[in-house]
Amino acid sequence: MTQxxxxxxxxxxxxxxxxxxxxxAERGYSGAxxxxxxxxxxxxxxxxxxxxxxxxxxxLAVLERAYAEIRAAERTAxxxxxxxxxxxxxxxxxxxxHHEAHPAFIKLVGVENAQHAKHMNHVARLVDLNSSAVxxxxxxxxxxxRDGVFRDDVDAxxxxxxxxxxxxxxxxxRHTWGALFDRDLLAPDRREHxxxxxxxxxxxxxxK
Amino acid sequence: MTQxxxxxxxxxxxxxxxxxxxxxAERGYSGAxxxxxxxxxxxxxxxxxxxxxxxxxxxLAVLERAYAEIRAAERTAxxxxxxxxxxxxxxxxxxxxHHEAHPAFIKLVGVENAQHAKHMNHVARLVDLNSSAVxxxxxxxxxxxRDGVFRDDVDAxxxxxxxxxxxxxxxxxRHTWGALFDRDLLAPDRREHxxxxxxxxxxxxxxK
DNA sequence: TTGCTAATGTACGAACTAGTACGTTAGTTA
DNA sequence: TAACTAACGTACTAGTTCGTACATTAGCAA
Numbered sequence: 001m002t003q004x005x006x007x008x009x010x011x012x013x014x015x016x017x018x019x020x021x022x023x024x025a026e027r028g029y030s031g032a033x034x035x036x037x038x039x040x041x042x043x044x045x046x047x048x049x050x051x052x053x054x055x056x057x058x059x060l061a062v063l064e065r066a067y068a069e070i071r072a073a074e075r076t077a078x079x080x081x082x083x084x085x086x087x088x089x090x091x092x093x094x095x096x097x098h099h100e101a102h103p104a105f106i107k108l109v110g111v112e113n114a115q116h117a118k119h120m121n122h123v124a125r126l127v128d129l130n131s132s133a134v135x136x137x138x139x140x141x142x143x144x145x146r147d148g149v150f151r152d153d154v155d156a157x158x159x160x161x162x163x164x165x166x167x168x169x170x171x172x173x174r175h176t177w178g179a180l181f182d183r184d185l186l187a188p189d190r191r192e193h194x195x196x197x198x199x200x201x202x203x204x205x206x207x208k
Numbered sequence: 209m210t211q212x213x214x215x216x217x218x219x220x221x222x223x224x225x226x227x228x229x230x231x232x233a234e235r236g237y238s239g240a241x242x243x244x245x246x247x248x249x250x251x252x253x254x255x256x257x258x259x260x261x262x263x264x265x266x267x268l269a270v271l272e273r274a275y276a277e278i279r280a281a282e283r284t285a286x287x288x289x290x291x292x293x294x295x296x297x298x299x300x301x302x303x304x305x306h307h308e309a310h311p312a313f314i315k316l317v318g319v320e321n322a323q324h325a326k327h328m329n330h331v332a333r334l335v336d337l338n339s340s341a342v343x344x345x346x347x348x349x350x351x352x353x354r355d356g357v358f359r360d361d362v363d364a365x366x367x368x369x370x371x372x373x374x375x376x377x378x379x380x381x382r383h384t385w386g387a388l389f390d391r392d393l394l395a396p397d398r399r400e401h402x403x404x405x406x407x408x409x410x411x412x413x414x415x416k
Numbered sequence: 417t418t419g420c421t422a423a424t425g426t427a428c429g430a431a432c433t434a435g436t437a438c439g440t441t442a443g444t445t446a
Numbered sequence: 447t448a449a450c451t452a453a454c455g456t457a458c459t460a461g462t463t464c465g466t467a468c469a470t471t472a473g474c475a476a
Contacts, residue, residue: 113381113382114235120384158405161385162409165373165378168373169377174321176317180339181342181365204409
C-alpha cells in the first residue's frame, strides 16, 4: 500500500478547483461560499487564500481550467474523410455530446455571461483556443461549396452559433422548459431524436 | 400641476418591482441586495417586507410579473392570412424581436434555471400561458402539412425550442461570444441578417 | 540528524446582509 | 373635525461571510 503524502500541493490545489467548479456552477459567483467550498475538501479555507489569493481568483482559475479542458475535446473530431454534409453533421454531434457531458461547464458559461464576461478578458489565450473549432468547420463549409452541395453565402461563425445555441439551450434551460412544457430536454430516450434534429437543422440550412 | 400622492401603495409596489426586476436580472438571486433595491426606489427596505414579505417573495413576484407581461406580446402575432412558410417565419420573428426587446426577462430565465426552476412551481397558471404560443405554431404546422409543403413528422414543441434556443443564445451569451470571437451578436447592423437566418433555418428544416 | 521552508490548521475580526421592533403620519371616513 | 388605519420610516439585531493573524508541522536538503 502506497503511503499517500499528507502534504501535497498539487492534490490540494486540484481538489479545491474540482469542488469550486461544482460550487460556482451550481450557485453562481455570489451564491458560492468559500467556507462551503473548503468544507467539501480535505483541506481548509486557508488554502484557498494560500493557493489562489481569494474567491475571485479562485473563480478565475476555475474558468480558465474549464475552458482549457474543452479544447482537448474539440480537437478529437476527425472529419476529413467524410463528405461535407456528413462532416458538418459530425461536428454538430461533437458539440452536442460535449454540451451534454459537461453541464458544469455550461453553467459556468451562464454565470460568466451574467457577469458580462468580465473575467474572460483576464483569461489569456482563450480566443485562439476556441477559434480552432470554427476553423475546422470553415474548412468543411468551403469544401461543400466547392462540391456544389452547400450555399456559398454562409458564414462559419454563424453556423457555429446556430449549433451552439441549440446544444446550449437544451442543457442550460432544461429546468424552466420542463416546468413550462412538462418535457425533459435531457431525457435519455429523446436524446437521439434531438441529435438527429440538430443535424437535419444544420444540413437543411446549408443545402443549396 | 397635479399634486402627486405622497402615499401611494400601487406606485410603491410597482416601483419596487421595477427596480427588483433589474437587480435580480443583473445580479442573480443571491447577488441582489434588498438594501440596494430599496435604495434605488423612493421608499425604504421596510416596504419590501410590508408588501412582499421578504426577498424570496419579491423575487417570486418579479418572476410572475415578467412572465405575465410576455403573454400579451405573444398574442399579437396574427398569421392566419399567411401561407405556412411565411407564417412560421413570422412567428419566429416575433420571438426574435421579443427576446431582443426584453433582455431583463432573458436574464431572469437564466437566473431561474440556475436555481433549477424551483420558484416556477409556485407561480400558478404559467403553464397554460406559455402553451398558447405553441398552440399557434402547431396550427400553422398542421396547415403546412395539409398543403403538402411541410414534413409531417415534426413536433411543434421541438420547433418552438429550436426558435427559442437561437433567440435566447443570441441575447444571453452575447458577452462570452463577444470575448471569444470578437463578434457582437446584438450589433444593430447584423440584426436583419440574424433575423433572416432564423427564418431560413426554420423553414429549411420544415421543408419536405 | 538537523535545520529550513512550503504547506497546513486554528481562531478570530470586520463588514455585510436579511430581517424586525417600534414609532410616525397621510389621507380617508364617519 | 376627530378618529382610525394603511402606508411609511428609523434604528437596530442576529447571523453570515470573506478574509487574515498567528501558530504548527511534514518532508526535503545539506
